[in-house]
Amino acid sequence: MQRLMNYIWLLNACANSLLEPNILLKEALEKTDNFTRELKGLKEEEKECLVKEIENVISYLRENRNYMESLEERLKRALFTLQEG
Amino acid sequence: MPVDINIKEYEEYLNKMGLEKEKYTYMELLAVATAREMPDEAFAFVGTGLPLLAAMLAQHTHAPNMTIILEAGTVGPKIEHIPVSVADPRACYQASTLSTLVDAFGTLAARGYCTLGVLGAAECDKYGNLNSTAIGSYWPKGVSETGKGPDVRLTGSGGANSIASLADKIIAMMVHEKRRLPEKVQYLTTPAGLRGPKGETRYDYGLFRGGDLVVVTDLCKMKPDPETGILYLYEIYPGVDPEYVRQNTGFDLDISRCKVMEPPTAEELMILRMKVDPDRIYLGRKPKRKE
Amino acid sequence: MANDNLKNKVMTAKEAVERFIKPGTHIAFGGFTILRRPMTIAREIVRQGIKDLFVTMNGGTLVEEMLAGAGLIKWLETTYLGLEGGMPVAYAIRQAIESGEIELIEDYSNWSFAQRTLAGRLGLPFMPCLGDIGSDLIEYDTFKKGGLRGKREDGEFIHPGIPPKKYEIIDDPFEGFGLRPKRFKNGEDSCVNKTNAYRDGKIKSTKYTGKEGVKVALVPPLMPEVCVVRAQRVALDGTVRIEGLIGPDLDQSLCGRILIVECERICPPEELRAVPEHNQIAAHFVHAIVEQPFGAYPSAVPNYYDYDYSWFRNYVKEVNHQPKEKVREFWEKHVKETKDDWDYLYNKVGIKKLFSLRTDPKYHYNPNLDRFN
DSSP states (O other), rough: OGHHHHHHHHHHHHHHHHHHHHHHHHHHHHHHHHHHHOOOOOOOOHHHHHHHHHHHHHHHHHHHHHHHHHHHHHHHHHHHHHHOO | OOOOOOOHHHHHHHHHHOOOSSOHHHHHHHHHHHTSSTTTOOOOEEEETTTHHHHHHHHTTTTTTTEEEEEEEEEEEOOOOSSTTOOGGGTTTTOOOOOHHHHHHIIIITTTTTOOOEEEEEETTTTTTEESSSEEEOTTTTSSSSSSSSSOOOOOTTTTTHHHHHEEEEEEEEEOOGSSSSOOOOOOOEEEEESSSSSTTTTTTTTTTTOOOEEESEEEEEEEOTTTTOOEEEEETTOHHHHHHHHSSSSSSSEEEEEEEEOOHHHHHIIIIIIOOOOOOTOOOOSSSSO | OOOHHHHTTBOHHHHHHHHOOOOTTTEEEETTTSSSSOOHHHHHHHTTOSSSSSEEEESOOOHHHHHHHHTTTEEESSOOOOTTBBBBBBBHHHHHHHHSSSSSSEEHHHHHHHHHHHHHHOSSOOOEEESTTTTTHHHHOOOHHOOOOOOOOOOBBTTTOSSSSSEEEEEOOOTTTSSSOOOTTTOOOOOSSOOOOTTTTTTOOOTTTTOOOOEEEEOOOOOSEOOOEEEEEEETTTTTEEEEBBBBBHHHSSSSEEEEEEEEEEOOOOHHHHHHHOOOGGGOOOOOEEEEETTTTTTTBTTBBBHHHHHHHHHHHHTTTOOHHHHHHHHIIIIIIISHHIIIIIIIIIIIHHHHHHHHHSSOOOOOOOOOO
């Protein structure tokens, strides 16, 4: 059990670290429709900047989501091992 | 010193930049000369530019256990892109801690983690006192008798005085010109060496650390005599005439004991060029000396 | 309603400057060289032409260079006058000091100055410093020579921002007990410094106090009227979260009377209060919040945008070695022709330039930025 604690605390750090992203993501979600509605009458270069910003954020979200999905998968196997054996 | 540089890539780089394996430029010489003065396991307070390059070169060669500290509050960064200031976010990358100036000088330096400081200086006198404050006069117009401010106002101490008060060893870097190496500095910003003769030494004034100094110039290195504290010519760069050095020194410089420094090795140059400053932001600069 | 109450700290730069910064104000600007400089407020000061400022800085000089270039600084407390980016000594400041436009300048070192801000922040009468002794920083006291140190007939200090002494040197009442390295019971000190001249019996210093003892310089607190700092996020209630290197900003923000915080984004308090230990300045310390995205330009804000090195290179080209009128002209054109900071950022700098400085989350700066061409 003692040997396993380092990893358990690592998972704990992951879980704790999700607090701030969750707060920010929730807030961003709430405000996105409003933001989209205000995207009118922008100049070309303004649009370019915003497109790049949003594409970047999407790619960071995706990277994070990939990690999350993979981890969930692997953890399910650990669960299976625990519940079977 | 295992180093993971691809030889072919290096040769292409040399071609592109118009450099040769063994031939060194002015800035490369200075960087190597300074790096060699930095001991392994040192906790080095460095500023950006040449001091930082030298520290990074030292880390890659004989001093892998050196910790770099930047006075704005950064401890042990792993720098990937050359910063232009100690507060540049590039200088914070992968640091152990980032905090405040109070921390840098207190928690680190005073607390006993400042073995080496690398400073630039405008003027240095024979006792290793540096002036980076003013030349000609100090008093600003509001209190001066001349009705004007100082002749030439320089940066001021910055962290120099603080570091020199707390480090075991100081490397002071400067251009070797007669007017910059006077008998006595006009304003004593930073006591980097012994400070003065008996009765006027740094210890007489109560400074509890330091005294070990090497002045690295674009011609040579000078160190204080262990007895008198007066700077003498310690090491000269290959191809430089000691007599020329003496003529370009404002105080009477003892040149009788100098050795010739080993030129930068091919390996040092390769690491400097490929790992430390590949864009040659600082390495590409021209000498300040007017020939 | 609770939120209305919160909103009363939020104001425009124009309002903040009008309310809190008058001619002659003793003012400290946060940040350090090219990091998180409060340029929005500084530019507004130039726009409003507030003169005779008593400026104090622990990490010059972008803001101070601008104020000096615009002819607005009368007195300066400083440690360092360099301008990263091609000017070893900031030109407009140097010109202003040499010509006498800046009438008084008091020099400290980074450490003694940091200790001053610490004393101010901690509400303590002074803080000790083991540096500056043996140097001319102790010998040259500009404010004293100018008759500004001490008390008036009515018992008040001559100037509320100028302490009656620059330093006081004492003999350590604890006889050097705390100096490192020291010998512990079970062995030598674990720190890496090897020199402690009091231990080796090298020192028998009688300077300054006339008695033998361990010399310690005491420095008085820094207590400006107004402190200005730029943070990434500030909550509506004033809670401040600075990201990246703090530099002088914890101490130098809390030592004065009024604190104005400029920020990239005002956020809901819950966002920052979820992890309170990551916040540096509590809400009640903040008197004014000014939201201005990109407002630190041309300095850097970690996690938001990098510094614009080309601005600095261009500044050197336009201003270095120029006569005073040209320097003044540069700064007037730079700022006074704009009506507020967004006008400056959008029209003079440009959206494309600003967004080109955006940072990478892993590096906290822009690793692909070509700074030198």
